[in-house]
Amino acid sequence: MSILAKTPPMGWNSWNTFGNNISEDLVKGVADAFISRGLKDVGYEYIVIDDCWSEKQRDVNGRLVADKKKFPGGMKALADYIHSKGLKFGIYSCVGTHTCAGYPGSFDHEFTDAQTFAEWGVDYLKYDYCYKPRNVSGEDLYKRMALALRNSGRDIVLSACNWGNDDVKKWIRESGANLYRSTGDISDNWKSILDIFHSQLNEGWSGGIDCWNDMDMLVVGMGGSGENEMVMSTGCNTSEYMAHFSIWAMMNSALMIGCDIRNMTEQTAKILTNKDVIALNQDIEGRGPYCIRQWNNMENVFSLIKPLSGGDYAVAMINISDQKGEMSLQFYDIGLPNASGMGFDFYDCWKHESIGFFTERISLDIEPHECRVFRLKVAKR
Ligand code: GLA
Secondary structure: OOOOOOOOOEEEEOHHHHOOOOOHHHHHHHHHHHHHOOOHHHOOOEEEOOOOOEOOOOOOOOOOOEOOOOOOOHHHHHHHHHHHOOOEEEEEEEOOOEOOOOOEOOOOOHHHHHHHHHHHOOOEEEEEOOOOOOOOOHHHHHHHHHHHHHOOOOOOEEEEOOOOOOOHHHHHHHHOOOEEEOOOOOOOOHHHHHHHHHHHOOOOOOEEOOEEEEOOOOOOOOOOOOOOOOOOOOOOOHHHHHHHHHHHHHOOOOEEEOOOHHHOOHHHHHHHOOHHHHHHHOOOOOOOOEEEEOOOOOOOEEEEEEEOHHHOEEEEEEEOOOOOEEEEEEHHHHOOOHHHOEEEEEEEOOOOEEEEEEOOEEEEEEOOOEEEEEEEEEEEO
8 A cells, every 4th residue: 555646746748848749769768868867866757648649549459559650669668668767657548538639538448448557567647538428527537547547456646637627626636536637738938827826826725645736737948849839839938937837836736847858958957956946845744835915016926835844934925027026025924923032044945045034024026927935944033
């Protein structure tokens, strides 16, 4: 018996950059890059092949078959390769009759497919919501696949992907899934990042141990490039990608990289491997943040406050506007009255240094589209 997702899953997914254009060589190259670019060292472990990996027809026994041109060595060999690097292998299917891109879905084949995945050595299944028969509820279909996976003889994480539809938060944990998509598809621009951020702010329960909120794959490092027109867009600047990564980390989202890590820049690697920010996401208590808005700029400047295990607090200060903004955080708003005789040491998780000890309040200028992230430690004045 084991808990499959003690903390939000971390990994890479093929969809954002590659869409339909996936192959064995690509996936092996990605596995190599997990090691050479330091991703494995900071906790990324799942390599997930999204839609478009199979033949259009099942075989005579009703089993899914890997596309023979894209994956000539078959999925078992690919899984072995990934496992040989100490990493885990993820694949994709759908609750409906077809996947979103029109390949065979798992509807009414749940147990066969779970068995096939287990035999291949799959560790993670992203399970989408297209072509769902109307007369069956999503809840029932996720329950089915969860049951099938749990009895496949292998530990396989179930990553539900119903885009936040049908009040998913009300039933997903009970279904047995380990994470769930809470929003529609991301695209590689700042507006899309903000739309997702807003949709999850003040949403109440947003995941916890073994059933995490998945705000969609990261677009960090895509820079307007890629082969998937559904995700490709204008791209973002560095500070926007840092804010995106910070927000996903603070809100306990799964951290699934979506860029081509084989060719990522040093700047992108720096963002994705920021251990101080990752530690906030992977905190063992898994508490979501609450939000305090800047009193005179409520729509644009926010602080997210997240209690961490062991007494520290994480604070992210975000300015979503195009003008410089001030965030003035009163410590009594986060539980520290003046009479306590205590203050906070502010450690900057992007600069990797302390910016000082503060009592009563802190006021900082936040640049447009910037997110500053701190780890706070309580200490006596
Ligand atoms: C849906 C999902 C995406 C991706 C595509 C694949 O849109 O939300 O993340 O998996 O399907 O077709």
